[in-house]
Amino acid sequence: MSEWLQLPFVQNALAGGILAGILCGIMGTYVVANRIAYLAGGIAHSAYGGVGLALFLGFSPLWGVLGFTLTGALIMGWLYLKERHRADTAIGVLWAFGMAVGVLLTDLTPGYNVDLMSYLFGSILTISRESLAAMAALIAAVLLFVALFYRDLAAVSYDDEFARVRGIPVTALQLLLIGAVALSVVVLIRVVGLILVIALLTIAPYMAEKRCRSLASMMVTAGLLNCVFALAGLWISIQFNVTSGAAIICVASLAYFAFVGGAALRRRA
Amino acid sequence: MNSQPTKEAASLRGVSFSYNGHRVLEGVDLRLEERDFAAVIGPNGGGKTTLLKILLGLLRPRSGKVLLFGESPERTAHLVGYVPQDIHANKHFPISALDVVLMGRLRPGRLFHRYSRDDHRAAEEALDRMEMWPERHKRMEELSGGQRQRVFIARALASNPRALFLDEPTASVDAMGQTDLYSHLKDLNEQITILVVTHDLMVLSSYVKSVICVNRSLIHHHAPEVTPDMLRLGYRCPVELLGHGHLPHRVLPCHGGPCCE
Numbered sequence: 001m002s003e004w005l006q007l008p009f010v011q012n013a014l015a016g017g018i019l020a021g022i023l024c025g026i027m028g029t030y031v032v033a034n035r036i037a038y039l040a041g042g043i044a045h046s047a048y049g050g051v052g053l054a055l056f057l058g059f060s061p062l063w064g065v066l067g068f069t070l071t072g073a074l075i076m077g078w079l080y081l082k083e084r085h086r087a088d089t090a091i092g093v094l095w096a097f098g099m100a101v102g103v104l105l106t107d108l109t110p111g112y113n114v115d116l117m118s119y120l121f122g123s124i125l126t127i128s129r130e131s132l133a134a135m136a137a138l139i140a141a142v143l144l145f146v147a148l149f150y151r152d153l154a155a156v157s158y159d160d161e162f163a164r165v166r167g168i169p170v171t172a173l174q175l176l177l178i179g180a181v182a183l184s185v186v187v188l189i190r191v192v193g194l195i196l197v198i199a200l201l202t203i204a205p206y207m208a209e210k211r212c213r214s215l216a217s218m219m220v221t222a223g224l225l226n227c228v229f230a231l232a233g234l235w236i237s238i239q240f241n242v243t244s245g246a247a248i249i250c251v252a253s254l255a256y257f258a259f260v261g262g263a264a265l266r267r268r269a
Numbered sequence: 270m271n272s273q274p275t276k277e278a279a280s281l282r283g284v285s286f287s288y289n290g291h292r293v294l295e296g297v298d299l300r301l302e303e304r305d306f307a308a309v310i311g312p313n314g315g316g317k318t319t320l321l322k323i324l325l326g327l328l329r330p331r332s333g334k335v336l337l338f339g340e341s342p343e344r345t346a347h348l349v350g351y352v353p354q355d356i357h358a359n360k361h362f363p364i365s366a367l368d369v370v371l372m373g374r375l376r377p378g379r380l381f382h383r384y385s386r387d388d389h390r391a392a393e394e395a396l397d398r399m400e401m402w403p404e405r406h407k408r409m410e411e412l413s414g415g416q417r418q419r420v421f422i423a424r425a426l427a428s429n430p431r432a433l434f435l436d437e438p439t440a441s442v443d444a445m446g447q448t449d450l451y452s453h454l455k456d457l458n459e460q461i462t463i464l465v466v467t468h469d470l471m472v473l474s475s476y477v478k479s480v481i482c483v484n485r486s487l488i489h490h491h492a493p494e495v496t497p498d499m500l501r502l503g504y505r506c507p508v509e510l511l512g513h514g515h516l517p518h519r520v521l522p523c524h525g526g527p528c529c530e
Contacts, residue, residue, distance in 0.1 A: 033362055151382035155372045159358045162424070165325050165351045167377020212363040213408055 004238055009125055013244065016127040017230030019135040020192050024200035025208075025223025026142055027184045029215055030177055032205035033157045039080050039178070040201055042091040044185045044194040046072040046098025048119060052105030066186050072098060073182035077175055121245035122193025124234070131191050138187050142180060146219075149173065154215050196245040200226050203252045207259050229255065276303045277339070278432055278462040279324050284333030286319055293319050297333070297487045303431075306458045307489075308477040309466045310499070315484035317466045318354070321434050324464075325351060338431065347377050350425025350461075352435040355417060360410055366420045367405040370396055373427030388427075395423040399453065414441030418450070432462035439469055451476045 004010050031040045047069040054064020076094055080087040103116070146153065155163040156173045164170045181201075188197045208221035233248025240247075281299040285292070293316045301307060309317045322328040323335055326342030337345045350373070373395065374388040396402040399419040409417060418438055425433055433454070439447045447469065454463055455476050465477075479491045482499035490496055 033359065035359060148381050151372075151375065151384070154364070154368070155375055158362050158364060158369070158372065159353065161322075161327055161353055162351055162372065163375065164327060165346045165349065166372070166375040166428070167347045168375055209361055209363050213365045213406070214363055214368065218363045 009127075010234075010238065012127045012129065012132060013124050013234055014231065015132055016124050016135070016191055017234055017248070018227050019132065019139060020124075020188055020196075020200060021204075021226030021230045022223045023135060023139050023142065023184055023188065024197065025204060025221075025226050026139075026146060026219045027181050028201035028205035028226075029208070029219045029222055030153065030157060031181060031201050032209055033215060033218070034177070036080065036178075036181075037198075037202045038088055039076055039091055040181055040185070041198055042076050042095040042098075043069060043073045043178075043182050044189065044197055045095045046076075047185060047189060047194065048102035048116075049098035049100075049105075050102070051119060052102035052109075055109045056105040062186075062190070065189075066183075068098075069182050069186050070179060073178050074175060077178035080178075081171060081174055118193070119189065120193050120195050121243055122189065122191055122196055124192050124196075124244045124248075125237070127191055131187075134187055135191065138184065142184065145176075145180060149176075150216070153177065157215070192248075193245045196249055199249045199252050200229075203256045204229065207256060210263070225255070226252075277301070277336070278303045278305065279338070279464075280334075280336045281320075281323070282334040284323060284330045284335060286316070286323060286328065286330045288319070292485060294323075294330070294483070294487075295485050297483075299481065299487060299489055301462065301464060303462050304458065304460075306454070306463045306476065306478045307465070307481050308479075308493075309464065309481045309483060310468075310495070311483040311502075317483050318436055320481075320483055320487070321436055321464070321466060325349060325434065347428070348431045350422075350428060350430035350433045352418075352421045352425045352433065352438055354436045355414065355421070355441050358409075362409065364409055365406050366401060366409060366412065366416075366423075367392060367396065369409060369420050370405075370424045370427050373424040376428075391427050391429065392423075395426040396420075398426060399423040415443065415446035415450075418442055418446075422450075422453070426457075430461060432464065433457060435463070435465040437466050437468065439467065 031037055047065050049072070050065035050068025051061055053068055054061040057064070072094060076087075076091050079090045152163070152168050152173055155166065155168055156170050156177075160170050160174070185194070185197055192200070204222040204225035205218060207225060208218045212218040212221055229252040230248050233251045234244055236242065236251065237244035237247040277300060279299070279301040281297050284294060284297045286294040297320070299320075309320060311317050319328060323330050324337060324342060325346045326335070326337070335342055338348055339345075370392040371384050371388060374384060374391060375382055393402065396405055399422055401416060401419050401423055404412060404416060409420065412420065418441065422433075422435070422438065425435075435454075439450060442450060454465065457463065474493050477493045479489060480493065480495060480499065482488045482490070482495075482502055484502050486502065488496070488499055488502055490499065
């Protein structure tokens with residue numbers, strides 16, 4: 001392993017895994033505490049429509065994905081906030097529609113073939129310095145957002161009706177939160193792929209939620225767990241020459257199964 | 270009923286509300302006086318929770334006028350301590366009882382909230398009043414249904430509210446806990462107005478001052494009794510059943526008024 005660590009691309013991959021783990025630990029805490037994992041999945045998948053649109057119209061994929069994903073996220077978020085119990089069908093439709101549009105538009109773009117797999121599973125081993133800088137900047141912005149609105153976001157996440165009675169601008173904060181999730185997804189899918197984004201957003205925060213007494217401690221715990229998953233997955237990926245994103249997801253999922261199984265055994269004992 | 274003029278805490282005039290084309294409330298009038306202790310009863314789906322949410326501005330009526338402490342509820346809802354149904358919140362949410370109660374100290378027109386020493390003192394008082402101070406560091410998930418309910422009431426009390434609106438506060442509480450809870454509410458009623466949605470008709474005679482029966486339309490009776498009109502409106506059960514002890518209450522004869530035909 002140690003000779004691997006000398007290689008710049010391995011160093012970048014490790015840094016990318018840690019940054020993605022931290023960002024997903026923070027945003028995933030809100031995703032899990034608000035029970036909007038399905039909404040986050042819809043946002044991440046519909047983002048592929050943005051990839052196709054950008055290719056077809058010939059502008060930078062980053063702006064295409066950003067615009068498309070934010071728009072989709074706000075539509076899905078609005079539907080979710082309006083009719084919480086019935087929004088899952090509409091989110092499912094937009095989820096599928098976004099991906100289908102992305103595939104059709106790349107089909108129609110002459111002379112271009114996007115590898116869907118790299119979008120789904122990312123390519124953390126080819127991560128660039130610029131991507132690392134973008135992730136670090138986003139983490140700083142998200143930390144500022146969370147620090148400023150921590151109490152308000154906690155109240156809105158825990159009991160939005162009570163928060164509304166207290167006079168908190170609930171809808172605005174909820175849409176900001178969904179927008180922040182979308183922004184994180186946009187930055188992360190280019191790096192680690194959308195399947196890994198969903199795994200990092202949900203698995204560690206879910207495990208952390210059971211033990212923590214506050215959102216802040218849940219963020220720290222989930223972030224640390226994510227970093228462990230990412231580093232272990234990368235090590236396996238390099239040792240056995242297998243896909244890095246899939247390796248990280250398998251490590252995280254096995255930890256989740258062990259956690260759930262252990263909890264079930266303890267309940268029985 | 271009351272000859273002394275009292276101040277109005279909340280009122281509805283000609284309020285109608287529909288949910289997905291289904292009429293929940295139709296042309297409802299209500300005047301809730303300060304220091305009243307009113308029980309809202311009625312069948313499931315009859316509009317009890319809707320009534321509460323309209324009074325708090327959480328739902329906007331299709332037509333009619335809503336006043337809470339003389340103004341539109343969007344401006345005055347923060348004067349009310351709201352205790353929503355227990356099932357509403359995510360049970361596994363990582364939060365301590367103390368942090369839940371501190372949420373009662375959030376105020377309108379301010380972002381970037383930080384809790385001050387006053388906020389902590391108010392939270393302590395509220396928890397102490399509900400006898401939950403020793404449990405303050407427990408996760409909400411670790412508390413029993415009755416304890417959780419007390420924390421929610423403490424959260425509502427932490428803002429020093431002028432009224433307390435509770436939505437089925439005894440749904441997950443055992444019989445002992447219910448008696449406890451209502452005697453707490455009775456104490457609180459010496460200073461503040463209380464409106465409580467309940468299924469539990471037992472509480473009526475011993476604690477409340479008035480009864481509001483809701484089933485699309487509304488009857489407000491200014492005494493702790495269930496009237497035959499309410500039974501016709503609310504439960505569609507023949508009044509004779511009362512004789513068999515289903516409802517341990519006095520049944521008033523027809524006392525005139527628009528709902529006694």
